Amino acid sequence: MRKNMNHFITIAFFVLSTNLFAQDKQDQQDEIVAVWITAEETKVEIYKEGNVYLGNPINSEGERNMEIEVLNLEYKEGKWVGKIYSKKRGRLLDVECQVESDKLLLEVTARFISADLEWSRAKS
The missing domain is CATH 2.40.128.20 (Calycin beta-barrel core domain)
Incomplete structure (x- = not known):
């Protein structure tokens, strides 16, 4: 169970960081x-x-x-x-x-x- 929870946390962190990076990139594109x-x-x-x-x-x-x-x-x-x-x-x-x-x-x-x-x- 603990192994599954660690795996879930890793996936959640990856998804969140990808979304934050995508938003930052979009903000950079739209600064014009x-x-x-x-x-x-x-x-x-x-x-x-x-x-x-x-x-x-x-x-x-x-x-x-x-x-x-x-x-x-x-x-x-x-x-x-x-x-x-x-x-x-x-x-x-x-x-x-x-x-x-x-x-x-x-x-x-x-x-x-x-x-x-x-x-x-x-x-x-």
Whole structure:
């Protein structure tokens, strides 16, 4: 009986620690979900829809402009990767993003040229 109880405790601990690790990983993935301020002072809301992270600009009334999709990202290997819309170029470019504290670091790539951008988390 004691052997079975030890076995049960070991399994329960494993299940609980796996769930806690999965929740921590999910929290890390979702830390990009926020309103961000670009270098041009435009506000962009990043939100999650399914397994995809989308970004839309916020209009002057504080509402999400659904007609313009700025970002379309997936979380892979500790960072968000996908596409960002370049207003200047009028097309989608590759982007990799990482969150560091209240900063969103974006590496945008157009063919063989890349540029680093930094957005700030909007204060609530």
